[in-house]
Amino acid sequence: MSNPTAAMLVIGDEILSGRTRDSNMHHLAQELTKQGIVLAEVRVVADQHAAIVAALNALRGAFDHVFTSGGIGPTHDDITADAVAAAFGVSIGIRDDARALLAAHYERQGQEFNAARQRMARIPEGASLIDNPVSIAPGFTLENVHVMAGVPTIFQAMVASVLPTLTGGAPLLSQSLRIARGEGEIAGPLADLAAEFPDLSFGSYPFQKDGAYGANVVVRGQDGARVDAAMTRLAGIFPA
Amino acid sequence: MSNPTAAMLVIGDEILSGRTRDSNMHHLAQELTKQGIVLAEVRVVADQHAAIVAALNALRGAFDHVFTSGGIGPTHDDITADAVAAAFGVSIGIRDDARALLAAHYERQGQEFNAARQRMARIPEGASLIDNPVSIAPGFTLENVHVMAGVPTIFQAMVASVLPTLTGGAPLLSQSLRIARGEGEIAGPLADLAAEFPDLSFGSYPFQKDGAYGANVVVRGQDGARVDAAMTRLAGIFPA
Numbered sequence: 001m002s003n004p005t006a007a008m009l010v011i012g013d014e015i016l017s018g019r020t021r022d023s024n025m026h027h028l029a030q031e032l033t034k035q036g037i038v039l040a041e042v043r044v045v046a047d048q049h050a051a052i053v054a055a056l057n058a059l060r061g062a063f064d065h066v067f068t069s070g071g072i073g074p075t076h077d078d079i080t081a082d083a084v085a086a087a088f089g090v091s092i093g094i095r096d097d098a099r100a101l102l103a104a105h106y107e108r109q110g111q112e113f114n115a116a117r118q119r120m121a122r123i124p125e126g127a128s129l130i131d132n133p134v135s136i137a138p139g140f141t142l143e144n145v146h147v148m149a150g151v152p153t154i155f156q157a158m159v160a161s162v163l164p165t166l167t168g169g170a171p172l173l174s175q176s177l178r179i180a181r182g183e184g185e186i187a188g189p190l191a192d193l194a195a196e197f198p199d200l201s202f203g204s205y206p207f208q209k210d211g212a213y214g215a216n217v218v219v220r221g222q223d224g225a226r227v228d229a230a231m232t233r234l235a236g237i238f239p240a
Numbered sequence: 241m242s243n244p245t246a247a248m249l250v251i252g253d254e255i256l257s258g259r260t261r262d263s264n265m266h267h268l269a270q271e272l273t274k275q276g277i278v279l280a281e282v283r284v285v286a287d288q289h290a291a292i293v294a295a296l297n298a299l300r301g302a303f304d305h306v307f308t309s310g311g312i313g314p315t316h317d318d319i320t321a322d323a324v325a326a327a328f329g330v331s332i333g334i335r336d337d338a339r340a341l342l343a344a345h346y347e348r349q350g351q352e353f354n355a356a357r358q359r360m361a362r363i364p365e366g367a368s369l370i371d372n373p374v375s376i377a378p379g380f381t382l383e384n385v386h387v388m389a390g391v392p393t394i395f396q397a398m399v400a401s402v403l404p405t406l407t408g409g410a411p412l413l414s415q416s417l418r419i420a421r422g423e424g425e426i427a428g429p430l431a432d433l434a435a436e437f438p439d440l441s442f443g444s445y446p447f448q449k450d451g452a453y454g455a456n457v458v459v460r461g462q463d464g465a466r467v468d469a470a471m472t473r474l475a476g477i478f479p480a
Contacts, residue, residue, distance in 0.1 A: 218254070
């Protein structure tokens with residue numbers, strides 16, 4: 001497949017401690033799939049400089065795009081922007097355009113634009129800003145790394161700002177069939193079908209719910225006619 | 241901190257495509273925190289041999305424990321056991337005790353113990369089995385790697401089987417305070433407090449909901465008296 005690839009880096013102690021359930025991964029995965037960009041890996045790391053830098057450098061070298069969430073607020077544990085600058089070996093400081101956006105916002109709100117809030121205008125050298133219509137403090141893109149907030153409403157707004165600027169591939173189409181048999185009975189015929197359609201991917205996702213069991217079989221590919229053909233064969237093998 | 245560390249490896253195309261929302265990460269994070277084991281990193285990779293092997297070898301070298309979820313069922317896309325064997329450089333084959341468990345199960349159910357189902361008895365050399373009270377097919381532990389199913393009910397049962405066998409650390413205690421002010425006003429005093437209590441960790445997690453906004457500040461540490469002391473100071477700085 002020649003679709004562009006992406007990785008996500010979630011930065012947040014609160015996810016790793018079990019305090020918060022991450023929802024940004026699921027949102028980004030769905031949006032990238034629609035755009036034909038293949039999310040190939042996700043990493044979650046703690047709010048630690050060395051861990052963020054190491055993960056960023058591994059991922060930005062391996063994939064076409066890297067999306068980060070978390071760690072760009074005003075508090076002492078928000079260290080993502082500095083870690084990104086360190087990963088790229090560039091300087092970081094308060095940038096005039098980001099500062100102006102924030103100063104106007106806090107003036108409108110009648111709130112003090114104090115030192116902590118000014119930290120949110122710290123942007124690595126060479127980055128472009130990502131619009132934040134929710135709470136103004138911008139994200140930023142540096143080369144192939146897109147740095148976004150962790151609060152889900154803001155993360156989603158930033159994803160909506162960034163994705164239209166990226167070149168996607170042919171969207172990955174998928175169809176699924178719910179089969180009310182054990183995976184152990186589905187497995188043999190499914191492996192044969194997968195061998196017959198090497199250009200498609202076949203996934204089997206078992207369920208057990210309210211006494212019923214079986215598997216959802218998902219067929220994915222870029223050519224809709226081929227996906228249709230495989231689904232027709234599958235439905236013939238496992239009639240409802 | 242001298243608490244043991246852990247990483248999680250989630251194996252699953254269905255998470256990366258956005259089809260399924262992962263819930264195993266959140267469950268494991270909560271259970272490890274209770275046990276005093278620090279979940280330091282999570283990775284999600286696709287059902288691809290090379291990606292699984294590379295992630296496993298990176299994580300098992302860096303952390304005390306690695307927990308995997310997904311990819312141990314009977315279908316052709318279930319390749320985790322073979323990838324674990326390859327990562328450790330050991331052989332893999334159908335093991336008599338696992339085979340006997342499964343054979344008895346399918347006989348009770350009046351279902352054929354076919355070739356696909358026998359795949360679930362493939363266990364890397366040197367591993368010990370992890371009990372699966374839900375659907376019998378076992379997980380396994382090889383050195384510091386614990387290999388478990390992706391279906392949440394089975395994953396949770398396997399976690400319950402494995403965790404009591406591991407040595408934990410002092411549980412990490414946490415308390416939180418909901419502060420109805422912008423993070424930009426909390427940030428300065430919070431940074432000062434964090435410097436005053438270097439043995440504790442302070443996290444700030446902003447919220448915006450139904451027109452209200454503020455942050456939940458979480459204080460974590462192993463010494464309950466110290467956490468209490470920090471919370472008292474915090475509540476004094478930000479009275480309700």
